[in-house]
Amino acid sequence: MVDAGHHPKINVLTYSELEEVRGFVGNFKVKVKKKPRFVIPEKCNGCGLCVDVCPIEVPNEFDEGTTTRKAIYVPFAQAVPLVYTIDMDACIECFKCIEACGKLEAIDFSQKEEIIELDIGTIIVATGYDIYDPTPIKQYGYGRYPNVLTALELERLLDESGPTMGKLYRPSDMKAPGKVAFIQCVGSRDDIHEYCSGFCCMYTIKNSLILREKYPDLDISIYYMDIRTPSKGYEEFYRRAREEGIKFIQGKPSEIAQDPNNHNLFIYSEDLAKGKAIRDEVDIVILSTAAEPRPDSRTLGSKLGVTSGPSGFYMESHPKLKPIDTPTEGVFIAGSSQGPKDIPYSVAQGSAASSRASRILSSPEWEIEPLIAFVDADKCRNVRKKCGICETRCPYGAIIAPEGKPAYVIGAKCHGCGTCVADCPEGAITQLHYTDVQIVAQIHAILREKPEEKILVFTCHWCSFGAADTAGNSHLKYPPDNRIIKVMCSGRLDRKFIYEAFRIGAGMVLASGCHPQDCHYITGQHHAERRLKAVPKILERAGISPERFSVKWMSASEGQTFSKVMKESSETLKSIGIERIKEENEKAKPELEKRIKTFREDPDVAKILLADEKVDIEA
Amino acid sequence: MKRTRATKEESNLEKENKDYLLFKGCLIPSSLPYMEVAARRALEILEIKITETDNFSCCPDPIGIKAISELTWLSMGARNLCIAQEIGKDILTLCNGCYETLKETSHALSEDSELLEKVNKILLPLNRKYEGNTIVKHIAEVLYLDIGTNQITNMIKKPLYGLKVAAFYGCHLVRPSDVMNFDDPEEPKSLDELIVALGADSLPRMRKMFCCGAPLLGVNMDLSLNIAKENLDNIKTSGVDCIVTLCPFCQTQFDRNQKVVERRFNKEYNLPVFYYPELLCLALGVDPYQLGFDLHIVKVDQVLNKIK
Amino acid sequence: MEIEKDLEKLIEEIGGEDFQKKVQVCYQCGTCVGGCPVAWVNENFNPRKIMLALSRGEIDEIINNDLLWFCCYCHTCLERCPQKIPVSEIIVKLKNIAAKVRGIPEGYVNELKMIAKTGRISSISSATERRREQLNLPKLVQTSVEKDIKRILKQTGTNLFLEKEIKK
């Protein structure tokens, strides 16, 4: 950090927030809010005289509240830049600091927050994680029992320059402890956070060894469910801890009780190796709490076009092949903002992100995926009467419909979701590689034979196709009567695809995509959902049983859901029966024909329709 | 972990509804009548109207009967709920066991329409049909949420200053929490606050939410007494003058069986055990002679003297 | 083998498939044991092992073990299970099965007898009435509750526990 602070080509903006990101890869326009420090960095020499006179004390965040700081402060001794800041929520404006600062005149209460604009080529998001506050797990008494600490609090106590100069005391009476216990997986691998935080086993072993070194006689136990040491050298470290006499007790404690007379703690647990309930009296308990996403990660993500998975951590473009990339070209993720990880892994990912970013920065031109949309100016009705529907659909502001002129797409900004394409009333927009012709051709190819026995499934590229993939990878079984057509985003799903499928005899149609909060194109799913809502009614009116069409949202990890939905659909299909399907389809044909009229008007699509009809007639 | 609980303010809004159908249960009226006396007196003084019926059966017992057959348990519970439904009043129970059975039955039948149908089929020959909307409250809930601790403090005449109390909530007042939905299952505060409202102190202790062990009395006396001992030990070391319960099973376990535990484990506790409404009555100025304290096994005189 | 078949039917009757599914996610952490009042006083009672046996389909092992009846249904396990497995509720279902296959503990037989006879679990003796009178409590009127209760017991098959000689 100090090196970064000194580097001539690195500009560190601390105490700042990202306001807005516009533009596209290589040409981002970024607005950053710089919060006022009320201290002028150039004038402040870091003498700290102001701190001595400031009368206000508040809990010190860096020491996890184990110590206090003043209203004018630096967060910690190694902070970059080493400049004082006034915390206006705490300051009472007594102005004693101004007096103390004297001739340096570094304190300036008139500072205002400032918005700066930057031209940025690529962005790396490395916003880290937060530690879960275990207060809601009431049976562990954190916050109520003074001698129950979090691991982060212990880290502060073990720091030689920390609040206790590296000495471990019982917070209740400042006595030296004789016995301490660690509890693993507090708030992880449970109903609070489903995932494993990954690094807690190792830091607990590290802390237990530090304690062993400092206090050879200290009795140290670690309560755990599984000790996870999968990386290089880790298992050896675990063995060393056992050699050093650290006790590993398998069993997740059920509760911690506190003796009201002396604040001693009692851990109640099962000792799985013995298979019985045990009670352990200790001086200090340290909770290894879960890592969780920063509370504002979703808001920040939506400014950057970076989505979050169900756990709230940022989603990579592809878990195996694009682990650093995001759905927004030129924006990368690194470190624990993507998921909990330890230091070596974070460093590796950080290096990978910077090299991914420099590939872009070092080339004069950058190729993007050719999935973008374009407008056929002759068809766009915006020329004749005000339309601009496409403009309201685009999550990235990539399509613009100027008054009286045809709409146009800024290629570099378009992410290729296809939402505008599906919603254009004139069919004026085409998405490369996902054109109407291509999709209709797929529908026809799939339904050429025995269409009424088939379930046509539309998936999005990221989530529901991922779910199908997961189902396959996990060897989940489901009946073979479904056929998948993949689009990039459910936003591309034009109702006409569904009508066309039924028109040529499909047994069932299922539309799928991401859960609303996971949409890789921010709002594509939202528009799909809105659009598809009307479909069942229209089908019913045409004579098609509404259960023959359904919409399901699922994430890439939901292989189970996918196979379940497939099984259920298959059962529905069977229970309706081929005969009834054929009858219904026959009845619905004229109405459906009306609904796909624009396909007939497009010569290329019409060609496919006609070709199949000819075959039918010949047959 | 997100749960919505009725807050004090919320339920104060529905204050008019102070007329309840009393569900006396089995154990209290026949074996522990002094608990009934105190509950009735307290409700009377606090102006909570009571309606009664002789048609209720056993709630039934959520441990024994449910263990034998969940369906029998649900059906008998539903029959009791039907009676309240016919009378058109919310049920007020005096016992954690009745509270759990009736509240859980009501919850299960409103969540699961298939189950409701199944149970109603069983009730058909009885000419009863449960519609699924009976509300069940425990007397502690009524005191804490309907009346509120402020009101109680305002009404007491003889504050119990200096009395140190161990609050014993009992399992089924709060667990299973997503059904009972009344107070926190690990760190409840209602009874503590109700005790403090009387001027007494509620002291912290270890394993406050440990089961009293009474459900095992009919299955394995030895285990039951061992569990009681764990509680009595923790209560004794916390330095209290007495125990306060909300349930006739806990009451029996600590009052009647305290002597048994003392003998068996060669211990001496000497901890009087009160049903919360008893303490409430004392603080409201009810004459102790009317409350039947002579029916307590552990003599309560030391406490009565202390608060005189 | 015959018992096996019966078991399957019994499990199905009480919605067993559902609870067997729920138990499959049990990762044997022991939280349920650490807080269990019965496990605290009896080394052999272990809700985790009950869940283990259930998830492995060894139901007869569970119901042939009288320890099952020791669970006092305090719900501590259900509250604290990190996988939200309703341990106590599952144990109740297992007891229901055990009751049908092997009968019920004597204490419960007496309780059931009392319920069948009076609709209540504790009797109303003349001593009771005297005491109530002394305390100015209203008389406990006996209504025809029993008739209703007998019908319910019959409809739900629970009366069988009273008719046949209990094995235990």
Ligand code: SF4
């Ligand atoms: S003005 Fe604020 S920062 Fe300065 S000394 Fe006073 S309280 Fe502290």
Ligand code: SF4
């Ligand atoms: S809506 Fe989607 S396809 Fe259309 S311009 Fe915007 S990003 Fe491109």
Ligand code: SF4
């Ligand atoms: S607490 Fe839950 S997950 Fe842990 S062993 Fe018991 S049932 Fe299994």
Ligand code: SF4
């Ligand atoms: S419900 Fe049963 S198994 Fe669960 S903690 Fe209580 S006694 Fe133990």
